[in-house]
Amino acid sequence: MRILFVTTRGGGHLGPLIPLARACVRAGQEVRVAAPASLAGAIGRAGLRHSPVGAAPAREIDAAFAPVWARRASAAHVIGDLFAGMHARAALPDMLELVEGWRPDVVVRETMEFASSLAAERYGVPQVRVGVHLQAAVDGNAGPLALAAQPLGALRPRAGLDPDPELRAICDSPLLTLSNFYVYEDRQSHEIVVHYSAIGRQHPLRKPGVGHDWTADSQRVRVKVEL
Numbered sequence: 001m002r003i004l005f006v007t008t009r010g011g012g013h014l015g016p017l018i019p020l021a022r023a024c025v026r027a028g029q030e031v032r033v034a035a036p037a038s039l040a041g042a043i044g045r046a047g048l049r050h051s052p053v054g055a056a057p058a059r060e061i062d063a064a065f066a067p068v069w070a071r072r073a074s075a076a077h078v079i080g081d082l083f084a085g086m087h088a089r090a091a092l093p094d095m096l097e098l099v100e101g102w103r104p105d106v107v108v109r110e111t112m113e114f115a116s117s118l119a120a121e122r123y124g125v126p127q128v129r130v131g132v133h134l135q136a137a138v139d140g141n142a143g144p145l146a147l148a149a150q151p152l153g154a155l156r157p158r159a160g161l162d163p164d165p166e167l168r169a170i171c172d173s174p175l176l177t178l179s180n181f182y183v184y185e186d187r188q189s190h191e192i193v194v195h196y197s198a199i200g201r202q203h204p205l206r207k208p209g210v211g212h213d214w215t216a217d218s219q220r221v222r223v224k225v226e227l
Contacts, residue, residue, distance in 0.1 A: 004104035005048075006034045006095070006116035008087045009055060013110050014039055016132050016178050018046045020108065034098055034116065036091070051102075053094035053115070056086050076147050083112045084148035091115035092155055099123050111139045111175075114152055118159040121169040129170070131177035140175050 005021045007013045014035065024031050025048070033043045036055035043050040055061070064082055067073035092115040099107065099119040107120040107127045120127040131139030138144065149165050156163060 001029045001106075002102065002104040003029050003031050004034055004051075004099070004102065004107050004116070005031065006107060006109040006113050007039065008083060008091075008110070008113045009036045009038050009061075011039075011042060013112060013132050014042055016130050017108065017110055018048070019178070020130065020176070021048050022046065032102065032104075034091075034095065051098055053091040053098065056090045060086065075144060079112070079144055079147040080151050084114045085151040088114040088118070088152065088155060092118060092158060095119040096122060096159060099125060114148060115155075117170050117173075118152065118155060118161060122159045122161055127169065127173045129173050129175045131175060139177060142171070145170065 003021075003024050005017045007017055014033075017033065021031050021033060031048060032051045033039075033048050034051045034053050035043060037052045038055065040050050040052065056064075064086055068078060068082075091113075095115040096119045099116070100123055103123075104125055107116050107125050108130060109116045109120075109127060110130050110132045112132060117127055119125075129139065133139050145167060149167055152167065153163060153165060
């Protein structure tokens with residue numbers, strides 16, 4: 001079985017794919033990781049085969065990400081302009097060529113990489129999403145994904161695809177995540193609830209911003225810290 005893992009630039013996007021890709025290799029599957037050339041070293045160190053795809057010029061990337069590093073960027077800019085726009089636009093030609101030529105049985109893409117979704121849809125290849133956010137709910141939230149609809153709509157003709165403003169191919173694809181919790185505010189009690197999917201229970205913090213004595217729990221919990 002041929003499995004194509006796909007990521008944008010950045011270790012935080014590649015990282016969640018690595019244990020899954022390695023597991024597939026151990027199971028005897030044929031695995032490639034499609035990513036910009038900037039990730040070639042990291043992919044090689046992970047013992048995986050790299051298939052390079054196009055990326056925007058470094059100066060364009062630096063300028064586009066300047067508001068992000070300054071913490072002035074909106075979600076529409078990050079998702080729509082950068083990931084579904086600049087990154088997807090640069091990677092799409094190579095991605096189409098790779099999927100057509102190598103013919104993977106499935107495309108496994110991290111949730112902020114979009115060119116492979118179009119290529120998979122173009123050639124009828126099943127696709128799977130892998131979450132890259134600490135809160136699992138973010139990756140499956142329709143709101144952030146809707147911000148990608150317009151820039152992806154502009155790219156669909158380049159992939160030979162008809163319009164799909166609802167992004168059905170993405171929304172209908174399975175979503176995997178390494179995150180074991182998500183956080184939300186209970187509308188009635190206004191408590192901040194941390195839901196640990198790994199142990200199937202909810203544990204509310206009494207007030208927003210107030211710490212909790214985890215040692216008082218009768219059942220141990222796992223806490224994921226990401227830097």
